[in-house]
Amino acid sequence: MKEILYLLIVFALFMGIVYAYAIYATKNGKSTDENNNFIPDSWERFFKWVFQAKVFIMFGLGFAIGFLICKIYFITFH
């Protein structure tokens, strides 16, 4: 159970870094962003859905992490 929690936390951090890097890279001009949506145009072809689903992905991860923390640390059955 804890392994799933750690995996989700690592995944959430990774997604956070990906989203932050996309904004950083496009703002700094490190990667071209001709349509000004803060997604590097080279990523947009295959990974656009990752950005379109950002709210749902982060909300889902946050919900799952909170749920697991509650289940592991606060609810005990004995």
Ligand SMILES: [Ca+2]
């Ligand atoms: Ca773009």
